[in-house]
Amino acid sequence: xxxxxxxxxxxxxxxxxxxxxxxxxxxxxxxxxxxxxxxxxxxxxxxxxxxxxxxxxxxxxxxxxxxxxxxxxxxxxxxxxxxxxxxxxxxxxxxxxxxxxxxxxxxxxxxxxxxxxxxxxxxxxxxxxxxxxxxxxxxxxxxxxxxxxxxxxxxxxxxxxxxxxxxxxxxxxxxxxxxxxxxxxxxxxxxxxxxxxxxxxxxxxxxxxxxxxxxxxxxxxxxxxxxxxxxxxxxxxxxxxxxxxxxxxxxxxxxxxxxxxxxxxxxxxxxxxx
Numbered sequence: 001x002x003x004x005x006x007x008x009x010x011x012x013x014x015x016x017x018x019x020x021x022x023x024x025x026x027x028x029x030x031x032x033x034x035x036x037x038x039x040x041x042x043x044x045x046x047x048x049x050x051x052x053x054x055x056x057x058x059x060x061x062x063x064x065x066x067x068x069x070x071x072x073x074x075x076x077x078x079x080x081x082x083x084x085x086x087x088x089x090x091x092x093x094x095x096x097x098x099x100x101x102x103x104x105x106x107x108x109x110x111x112x113x114x115x116x117x118x119x120x121x122x123x124x125x126x127x128x129x130x131x132x133x134x135x136x137x138x139x140x141x142x143x144x145x146x147x148x149x150x151x152x153x154x155x156x157x158x159x160x161x162x163x164x165x166x167x168x169x170x171x172x173x174x175x176x177x178x179x180x181x182x183x184x185x186x187x188x189x190x191x192x193x194x195x196x197x198x199x200x201x202x203x204x205x206x207x208x209x210x211x212x213x214x215x216x217x218x219x220x221x222x223x224x225x226x227x228x229x230x231x232x233x234x235x236x237x238x239x240x241x242x243x244x245x246x247x248x249x250x251x252x253x254x255x256x257x258x259x260x261x262x263x264x265x266x267x268x269x270x271x272x273x274x
Contacts (some may be wrong), residue, residue, distance in 0.1 A: 007193065011202045015209020018185075019049065023250065024081055028218050030089040030247040031170050033240035038222045045218025046211055047167065053207025055178025057200075060186035065200040070183050072271035076264040079180040082252030085173055090248025093240060099241060104274055184273035197213035 018024075028048055032041040055145060060067050070078075089098075185206065189199045263269040 004198070007198055007202050010203050011205035012212075014210035015206040015211075016213030016216075017182070019210045019213030021078050021181075023086065023180075023254065024048075024052075024214070025217060025221070026247050026250050027082075027086060027089060027173055027177065028084075028214065028222050030071045030093050031173065032218050032222050033093065033225055033243040035222050038219050038226050040224070041222030042215050042219040043213040044166070044170045045216075048170040048218070049176075049207075049211030049214040051171040051174025051212055052178040052181075052214070053174075055175050056210070057203050057207055059179065059190070060203045061200050063183065063186035064187070064190060064203075067184035067197055072269045073264065075183055075271040075273060076262055076269050078183070080255060080258045080264060081176050082180045083251045083258060086247045086251030086254065088251075089173070089213055090244045090246075090251060092243075093244030093247065134246070162199060168223045187273050206228045 026044055031048070032044050035044065037043040062072070123244045185203065186199075189202050193202060225236060259265045262271060
């Protein structure tokens with residue numbers, strides 16, 4: 001029982017710490033730089049964590065259960081994918097493509113305005129129109145009504161709140177990042193936990209910790225973007241551009257390290273999972 005508790009506790013803590021790795025933080029910073037809501041940013045982090053954990057669990061479990069050996073060149077190629085993803089995210093952010101795609105695939109109202117209005121005894125203000133389908137929410141969508149339905153509609157609401165592109169992007173980025181880290185995590189488990197079933201359990205708990213850690217991380221990262229987005233559009237754009245530059249620079253650095261220092265593009269690659 002003590003050993004099982006230790007595996008669970010260590011897996012969760014290390015998963016949360018794993019979420020704060022520099023390449024992970026840079027990637028999600030680039031993604032959430034266009035968010036205006038801390039809640040949406042936290043949801044982006046959760047989706048990233050889910051994608052990352054799925055890959056870790058799938059690849060890691062295969063390594064643990066079937067003793068799969070990953071050749072050095074393949075391992076380096078998996079890590080190179082992270083650098084390429086960071087470069088792509090940076091370019092998309094700097095060129096404005098991210099915003100264009102987000103606006104294209106995020107549901108929005110065709111036209112409208114904002115002023116206070118009432119729903120029974122509840123008065124609030126939001127952007128809406130007066131034509132059919134442009135009010136912005138159903139007549140019963142007051143805070144209490146939303147609270148009643150929140151748990152039932154959470155799963156269906158992810159795509160609607162964030163938009164198709166914004167939903168898929170962190171999920172795919174998380175999956176790619178999971179490819180780079182899965183081998184290292186699985187080899188660490190093999191070296192310390194000799195029971196395969198407990199090893200897979202460790203990966204599962206590690207994934208849960210990663211999801212929680214990334215959710216908190218993205219919520220914290222989104223605070224300055226959400227704050228500046230309300231009244232400092234130029235500063236907000238500057239922060240978004242800075243995150244794109246950092247992502248591009250770090251991605252190029254990773255690509256150089258893996259391609260030439262570690263030897264992926266040479267005859268004798270040298271790979272140590274990390």
